[in-house]
Amino acid sequence: MPKGKASTGTYIVEVAPLSKSSLIGNLSYFSTTKLLPGTLVKVLLRNSLSLAVVLNSKSAYSAKSEIRRAGFALKKISEKNVLPAGFHPAFMKGVMETSVYYAMQPGLLLYSMVPKMLLESPEQFFKNSEQSKDNGKAELKTKETFFVQMEVDERFGQYRALIRQAFARQASVLFIVPTHYDAIKARENLSQGIEPYVHVFTLKEKKGDAKKMWEEARTKEHPVLFITTPAGITFDRPDLDTLILERENSRVYRTLARPFIHYKVLAEKICKETGRQLVLGDSILSIESLWKEKSGEYGELSLIRWRLPSAPTKLVDVSSRPDQRGKFEIFSPELKSLIHKALEEKERIFLFGARKGLAPTTVCGDCGFVLPCLNCGAPVVLHKKNNENNIYICHACGTRRESHTVCGYCGSWKLVPLGIGIERIAAEARELFHEAKVHILDKDHAPSDVTARKIIHNFREKGGILVGTELAFFHLEKIPYTALVSADALFSIPDFNINERIFYLVSRIREMTQNESIIQTRNIGKQILAWSAQGNIIDFYLNEVGERKSLLYPPFSIFIKVELISLKSKESLVRAKGALLEWQPESYKDSIILRIPRDKWPDKDLVRTLSLLGPEFSIKVDPESIL
Incomplete structure (x- = not known):
């Protein structure tokens, strides 16, 4: 022009x-x-x-x-x-609202949402359909969001009924799960009687097969059930009117790299603008979702279960149980008895450890200094290095160093490993139960999905003891016996949502247990452990919401974390804090924390200011952690 x-x-x-x-x-x-x-x-x-x-x-x-x-x-x-x-104009409106909510460019958000192999031929996979002929002006009535909180078998019964109802009214369903393994299990649970109309897309398929699956599901005349991970959230058909987000409380829905978003928020905003029915399901929904249900913002699809009936779970106090040498035992007599019982019955047992490595933290025995990473300053974790000496690894940046080192503060050689990592749990299990096969499942031992599946296959076929972190939750089904070896490491994390995370972890362990479960702790007086062992959601929720309200923590506010990426430009942190003075910024390490009342976000002026800070900062709106 x-x-x-x-x-x-x-x-x-x-x-x-x-x-x-x-x-x-x-x-x-x-x-x-x-x-x-x-x-x-x-x-x-x-x-x-x-x-x-x-x-x-x-x-x-x-x-x-x-x-x-x-x-x-x-x-x-x-x-x-x-x-x-x-994309449909209403869908784009949802994307735009999400980009404003997370203070980012809409192009960056959409680029991260769409599988790159589909962007190679957008004319084929995102072809304009009949729904765009209304010029985006048709009135799309927003539907109420519904929750489903119950154990997995009962929950999938609700999903099957929803899918049948959708097919009866000639409508398709988008079913989103956290991982590829969840998608496979969902297909097994949901496809009976409708197999020709069920399509699974997770990006784990071969490229050609994935493209074919997407196109078949998009063009099939009959309504479809499209099961996918967050990678398929842009899938669309003119008859798509229901989106189910399974395992709503899973941490996998939060992205680990730019753009930092939660796919639940994206799903909420897309469904609001497109008029789709959104259903959020889990055994234990997030505190935020339960609060929205209690406040009347969202509704129940069926009666919410506030107490979950699972296998008997016993709390075991290990605070004062040293062995004959005066050292504290990792396995209590109760846990040893449970493992013996499982092995005698030739059943499997899962031992959950919250941390990787041998010891999550190392401190100086003379001055109390916590051994840090020499590169980024985060606490290092002690790992076993094959059959050689141990090694320290930083889980924040990956830097490694030998374990023969001294305190960086006082020069003492008296370094004391603290905490119980899964490698230490596995070593103890091998020492006590020589005949048992001990498997380990975490990101270090299973860096790929193929390796994880191989470990699970061996555990299923050969039995024995599986020691694992949260990664195991995505691959395990029902296990006869389980134990949380130490819940105490989690209590040491001073974050606003740590109680919710502990409650969810214990509840997941209970849910996967068929016969009996044990929780070992030195914090036997912690009420949260008693509630989680009982499956008592309502008392936990009321207590947690009460505390968060008094401290103005989420869901009563929105935290925004502005983090300096390059430590070489610390003067930028001072400049950024000055630009954000209107919103009362608080400093924490190399970050700035803002706390905004929920009803004041998004704030257009703050969004604009955040967008001008520059590429040396990462901006996380409503982050999982502010540490």
Whole structure:
């Protein structure tokens, strides 16, 4: 468009380039055609064509004063670069709301949501459908979000009924689970009688098979059940009217790298704008979700279970039980008895450890200094290095160093490992039960899904003892006997949601237990352990919400963590804190913490300020942890 000129047949088009860069914001072009929000186009960016999504179009004539003030000529989107593909305008509105909520560029968010192999041929996998012919103006009535809180077998019974009802009204269902393994189990539990209409997409399939599965599910005449991980959240059909988010309380729904989002929030906003029914399910829903149900914001699909009937769980006090040499035992007499019982019955037993390695923390016996990583300052974890000497590994940045070292503060050699890691648990199990096969399942021993499945297969076939972290939850089904070897390491984490995490972990262990479970602790007086051992959700919830309300913790506020990525530019932290003074920032290590009342977020001025801080900062809205 010539500089400063506009005509009635010309439109200003705002687009979001689909890019992994947080520096590329929304851009303006002109077109002789009015383009719908969600339309995919190719735009000239840095002398090459890049894929972008249309956010809005408006008449250039009505915006001529803005064009005149711009002072530069807009580039044109030619008709050949307008693809016959895109997303429904209502879906795009949900994406836009999510990007504002997380203070990020919509192009970055959408780029992270869409599987890259599908972006190679968007005309095939995101082809414009009949639903876009309404120009995005059709009235889409928002449906109430429903919760399902009950044990897994009963919960999947509810899901099967929902899917049958959807098929009866000629509607499709999008079923999202945390992991590939969950997707396989969901197909086994949900496909009876509807096998031809069930499709699973997790990105674990071969590329060609995954593309074929997506396209078959998208084009099939009959309604479908599309089971997927968060990788398939952009799947769409004209008849899709229900989204079920299973294991709503799973940490997997939080991304670990930019963009930092929670897929539950994305699902909520998409369903709100598209008029889809959202169902959130878990054995124990998150505190935030339960609070929304109690406050009347969301509803129950069926009566919420506030007490879960699972296998008998016994709390064992190990606070004062040294062995004959005066050392505290890792396995109490009760746990040894349970393991003996399992092995005599030739049954399997799962021993849960909260931390990897031999010892999660090492302190100086003379001055109390916690041994840190020499690279990033985080506490290092002691690991066993094959049959050689032990080694310290930083789980924050991966830096390694030999265990023969001294205190960095006073120079003492008296370094004392503290805590119980799963390698120490496994070593103790091998020493006490020589004949038993001991398996270990954590990210160190199973860096890939294939390795994890192999470990689980061996455990299932050969039996014995499995020692594992939370990773085991995604691969295990019902186990005859289980034990939480030490709950105490979790209590040492001074985070606002640690009680919720402990309650959820213990409850998951109870849920997977068929016969009997044990929880060992030196904090026997902690009421949270008694509630979790009993499956008493209501008392835990009321106590936790009461404490959070008094401290203005989530869900009564939103935490925003602004973290400095490069430690070399600490002056940037001072500058950022100055820019955020209006919102009363608090400093913690190399981070800035903001606490915003829930009803005040998103705050447009704060979103704008955060977006201007620069690439040396990562911004996490409503993070799992503020440490």
